[in-house]
Amino acid sequence: MSEPIRVVVTGAAGQIAYSLLYIIANGEVFGKDQKLVLTLLDIPPMMGVLEGVVMELHDCAFPLLTEVIPTADPAVAFKDVSAAFLVGAMPRREGMERKDLLSANVKIFKVQGEALNNHAKKDVKVLVVGNPANTNALICSHFAPSIPKENFTAMTRLDQNRARAQIAQRLGTDISNVKNLIIWGNHSATQYPDAANGTANGKPVTDLVEASYLQSDFVTTVQKRGAAVIAARKMSSAMSAAKAAADHIRDWWHGTESGRFVSMGVVSDGSYGIPKDIVFSFPVEIKNKQWKIVQGLKLDSFARSKLDITTKELLEEKEEAMAVCNGN
Ligand code: NAD
Ligand code: LMR
Structure with a gap:
């Protein structure tokens, strides 16, 4: 069994995270012999909901999950992470295109790029899910100049x-x-x-x-x-x-x-x-x-x-x- 790695999921109180956290904590992403510390980032008003998600993660009794850290502070969430699932962002509603979310969501990825730059491991693997995902990933990389561009990806x-x-x-x-x-x-x-x-x-x-x-x-x-x-x-x-x-x-x-x-x-x-x-x-x-x-x-x-x-x-x-x- 290898040393735990730190993995962050943003938007951790949201609906994608609710399915994703199970898959990660169950060892289906990093392997069945890889222990994990999960840091869960969301915004301050969602801390109550996030507490419930943390309770459920504990109650799943995942053997690989050594610690769960809920937080609204990007500096805590991104500290020493090896992988980052950037999910947290506004979703579109019926009748919208994903790029209609740009002005609201892109600022999130500027802040999180800066936080990755300052706190994450330099070989962190970043996946941007929040829409518009490609452009958010570009912005995130732009504001994280100390991390190679190859480490920033968007989900297709x-x-x-x-x-x-x-x-x-x-x-x-x-x-x-x-x-x-x-x-x-x-x-x-x-x-x-x-x-x-x-x-x-x-x-x-x-x-x-x-x-x-x-x-x-x-x-x-x-x-x-x-x-x-x-x-x-x-x-x-x-x-x-x-x-x-x-x-x-x-x-x-x-x-x-x-x-x-x-x-x-x-x-x-x-x-x-x-x-x-x-x-x-x-x-x-x-x-x-x-x-x-x-x-x-x-x-x-x-x-x-x-x-x-x-x-x-x-x-x-x-x-x-x-x-x-x-x-x-
Ligand atoms: P959701 O509204 O259920 O959850 C989003 C969560 O993000 C909320 O809990 C919200 O509080 C949180 N959040 C908002 N700002 C944040 C910030 N600055 N830091 C941390 N957390 C923050 O939405 P969802 O259904 O989970 O979708 C999330 C995003 O993923 C949306 O932008 C959606 O369009 C996108 N998405 C992308 C793909 C893809 O294929 N790339 C697929 C599905 C959804
Ligand atoms: C999807 O492809 O399902 C997501 O990007 C959500 C959306 O807005 O379509």
Whole structure:
């Protein structure tokens, strides 16, 4: 059994955290032999609710959970953390786009970037879930200059899981047989879910599913799935978001198996002609806790046009976020 690591979950009194904390504390992210100290950050008015969450974590009697620290102080929450799940932010309501949350939420990620910079381990792995996730991750990294940019990521794993589920259902096959679907770009309605490199039972998805579906309903269903969940539940996705956050950090921590790639929002290095310094979802492979963008995949003119649209949106979000953070 290894020494405990410190892991922070923000928005810990909220609905995603309620599902996520169970998965983490049960050893399903960092492994069944990794002891954990969980620090739970929320805002002062939520401390009462958070106390109830702490009681439940204790009552779960998780063998790996050595300590739980609820707090409203980022300096306490981020102290020496090895992994950070940044969930805490306002969710959208019906009729909103995720970028409508930008002005309210981006300031949270400025403060938390500064707190990570001052208190976290320098090799901390950061996952931003709070929306608009890509741009929040960019801002967080910007305000944490002492931590490598590669350590800041945004969640598009939920979109990837949604894409896999759509293809598995269409083909009537087990989801574990569906691999290498890619989410390009922003976690928003401009993202491009791409099946061109996907396989199902080892065969190309493009040989099994009509192109007319892959270029239309498949794309829009995944792009708009978050809104569909909100319309039905009157609240945004929580169980599936928690599962995706756990999948994202588990793969980052333990690596991806050979020949399988996963989608993560990462700071662009210019791959595939995407401008540097926006957080863009790419296919990545992970080894020794380092992700690498999968290179050399073919993009046809349809795919390229979709990437252009989502890139444009991310550049606009970046400009707006910087203006908010600079008080303009
Ligand atoms: P929620 O309202 O249930 O919980 C959010 C929690 O964050 C609340 O307890 C709130 O008090 C807390 N919070 C607010 N400001 C904070 C701050 N400065 N520091 C710490 N905590 C703070 O919302 P939720 O359903 O858990 O969703 C959280 C976020 O995740 C939303 O922005 C939502 O849109 C986003 N989300 C992203 C994805 C994705 O795929 N990237 C998926 C689902 C939801
Ligand atoms: C999702 O994709 O479910 C989340 O980003 C929540 C939302 O606002 O759609």
